[in-house]
Amino acid sequence: MNSDFLQFPNWDPVAISIGPLSVHWYGIMYLVGAVFAYWWGSKRAAKIPGWEPEEWQDLLFWGFLALILGGRLGYFLFYQSASFFSNPLVFFQFSQGGMSFHGGLLGVLIALFLFAIKHNRGFLQVGDFVAPLVPVGLGAGRIGNFINGELWGRVTDVPWAMVFPNPASGLVPRHPSQLYQAATEGLLLFLLLWAFSRKPRPVGAISGLFLLGYGSARMTTEFFREPDAHLGILGIMSMGQWLSLPMIIVGAGLMILAYQGKFGGMQPLPEKPKESSPAGKSGKKPSRSKKKK
Numbered sequence: 284m285n286s287d288f289l290q291f292p293n294w295d296p297v298a299i300s301i302g303p304l305s306v307h308w309y310g311i312m313y314l315v316g317a318v319f320a321y322w323w324g325s326k327r328a329a330k331i332p333g334w335e336p337e338e339w340q341d342l343l344f345w346g347f348l349a350l351i352l353g354g355r356l357g358y359f360l361f362y363q364s365a366s367f368f369s370n371p372l373v374f375f376q377f378s379q380g381g382m383s384f385h386g387g388l389l390g391v392l393i394a395l396f397l398f399a400i401k402h403n404r405g406f407l408q409v410g411d412f413v414a415p416l417v418p419v420g421l422g423a424g425r426i427g428n429f430i431n432g433e434l435w436g437r438v439t440d441v442p443w444a445m446v447f448p449n450p451a452s453g454l455v456p457r458h459p460s461q462l463y464q465a466a467t468e469g470l471l472l473f474l475l476l477w478a479f480s481r482k483p484r485p486v487g488a489i490s491g492l493f494l495l496g497y498g499s500a501r502m503t504t505e506f507f508r509e510p511d512a513h514l515g516i517l518g519i520m521s522m523g524q525w526l527s528l529p530m531i532i533v534g535a536g537l538m539i540l541a542y543q544g545k546f547g548g549m550q551p552l553p554e555k556p557k558e559s560s561p562a563g564k565s566g567k568k569p570s571r572s573k574k575k576k
Contacts, residue, residue, distance in 0.1 A: 288456040289445040296431045312427035316420020317347055324416050333404075334412065342398050346413070349390035357386010361522060362511055384421070384501075385526040407537075407546050410490035415476040417493065422469015429461035436460030436507045451512075460508040467500035487541035494534030501527040 299306040321343055328334040355374060358381040359367035366373055395413065399406040428434045435447045436458025444456035475496055480489050502524050510521040517525060540546065 285446050285454065285456060288440075289443060289459075291432055291445050291447045293432070293448050294430050308430045309424075309427035312423040312430075313420070315423040317343070319419045320416040324413075327412070327416075331412070338402065339412075342394070342409075342413070345398070346391050346394045349394035350387040351382075351390075353390015353393070354382040354384065354387030357383035357389065361386065361526065362514065382424075385523075405486060405547065407487040407490055407541075410493075411480075411484070411486065411488070414489050414493035415473070415480045418469050418473035418476060418497075421497075422465045422473070425461050425465035425469060429459065429465070434461055435509055436463070437509050439507075457509065458507040460504060463504045463507055464501070467504055468497055472496045472500060485541040485544060486547040487537050487545075491534045491537030491541055494530045495538065496534070498527040498530030498534060502531065 294308070296307050296309065297305045298308045298311055321340065324339045324343060325336040328336045328339040359374060361383050363373075363381065391413075392410075395409045396406055398404070399409045432447050432449055435445075435449075435452050437460075438453070438455050439458050440456060441458070443459065445459045446452075446454060446456050448454070472493070476489065476493060479492055505521050505523045505527070508521070508523070510516055514522050520528075
């Protein structure tokens, strides 16, 4: 019986409502990701040679805008192309939801490319700086999916299976796949990139690890997530898996080429050189002549 399984805590997706203004939990989760990226990115920019906090904050603004537009456009092109081409104005109906990570990624990559050109930087060097800042936002977004009671998992009878109240779920026990994705794409990927980026790495290696790590996590968790009803399984995999497969291939290739030195040498240590002391560049204090007794 369904009563033997966990029941979804029926949260209101609207966190705050003041008159006609409503703030949804999903939007708050995006804000959590942006605030974290702003905070930690500013700290990293203050320590890494060649970066300034102001530059990162400028990149964050345009990157976040590209994320929203790319994620929205990608959702309709990858998952709802028929409705989009029949009524393109549905793109602006943000209250109806609909975001795609892979579309958002393409939007962010365009923003990074333009930033790299403007500031005369290597594209992969910019990607290496940004990559560790992303997973927290991804994890927060998946928690937002869970609070909304959407993107549930496949039918199962595992002890932690959960019954979602949305009639479209069939009211049967399912994997809480949103939490699986929050743990893998968010927490685990963040810890992996954080640990990996603490030491100097070849240019492109951190970007490659992000693509490989996210693609692998998404490929795995999609086996527990219910495919989109109007798409189903496309051949042998879901749409999310097909879109993640190129990320795994490109990510692995980037790491191999990076360690072969194809994109440049090792990136500098994450610490700016300290200013020379008044005592001189050697840092040694001038010796004092001893008084003879």
